[in-house]
Amino acid sequence: MSQQLARESIAKGAEERAAGEHAARRSFDPEDGEVQGPPISMDCERRLAQLAAWCRELEASPRSALPPSPEDSARLGEMLRGIWEASDALGPSGLLRNSQAQRRFQEVLGTYFWQSPIIHRCFAKPRGYAGDFLMMDDVYKNAPKGETALGRWMDRWVLEQPGFVAVRNRREKLKSLLSDEWNRGARYVMNVASGAASELSEVVHAMPFDGVTLLDQDQGALYAAVTALGKRMNPAHVRTWSGSVFTLIRGKTTLVPGDQDFIYSIGLYDYLSPRFATALTARLWLNLAPGGLLALGNFNGHDPMRRFIEAAMDWYLIYRDVPDMLALASGLPNVEDAEVWTDATGCLHLLLVRKRGDRPSMESPP
């Protein structure tokens, strides 16, 4: 890590502490943006009040000190589904930001759900966006935290929701893809929107890649990634590219075309419009060597957690189904094969596109 990068990370750390303190104080603010859409129905208000009463009962009960029972989880899921139905959130556009339903959800129920550190962090966004590398680390570790019994109960409950289980499944899939590509002869790997790249740091001891390129807009995430990787592989083989993928799309990059054997991006395409997703895919494809693999992740619209993350975490994603994923590969030249892997929960897709040809340094596939 260069001194320049280290200095910037320290400065970023101070910035983040200040932002974190601000975020910790953040709660529902009625002045925060204009309320959109029609007033919510009496039925929805009634269901919100019912769930608040249920949360209060749970908070006062010894059950809150235990892991969520199947009965309590099922009851909570059922009450939430009732709220989505009564608030029209099941429509194609989901639960709109600043809608009456979202506002009332946060006013009535925020005090219970936000006791979970993960739910609160996603809502408060201390690094300016949801899904930062520290929150992802908590999802991967799957070790509930919280200052109150109810907070730990909610943390444990949310960590077992299908969307977060899918995130853990995706990381396991990435680890097995890294191993498969290594065995095919891949020696240069690039991770776009890497976060802390924990899937890489868990495998590089057994697969000492000649080059690992990490790209992320968040210097703190890159610092965490480089620190972890540097303990397990030659740090001289790790290269960071700090900035937005939008710069990459505009072609402002020193990355060499055809230089990478395996390029992947998980947790980024969910924020990219079709136009930017297509442009970025074309750009990454240019960087991929013949015979190389491109893997791109995206949540699909069937994620049952969608309404909850919109309502409680103010977290909005762009969802893609199998045809949308395949469409990203449709205009690419020299595609040998394109397929979509879906995780066991059905919430997450990975588009896997193989480039035709053989790189001289890569063995032929068995």
Ligand SMILES: C[S@@+](CC[C@H](N)C(=O)[O-])C[C@H]1O[C@@H](n2cnc3c(N)ncnc32)[C@H](O)[C@@H]1O
């Ligand atoms: C949900 S995290 C995923 C991190 C990691 N890939 C993982 O799956 O654990 C999203 C990451 O994308 C990065 N990111 C978001 N928008 C970006 C952009 N426009 N350019 C570069 N990185 C971006 C964030 O900084 C964050 O580290």
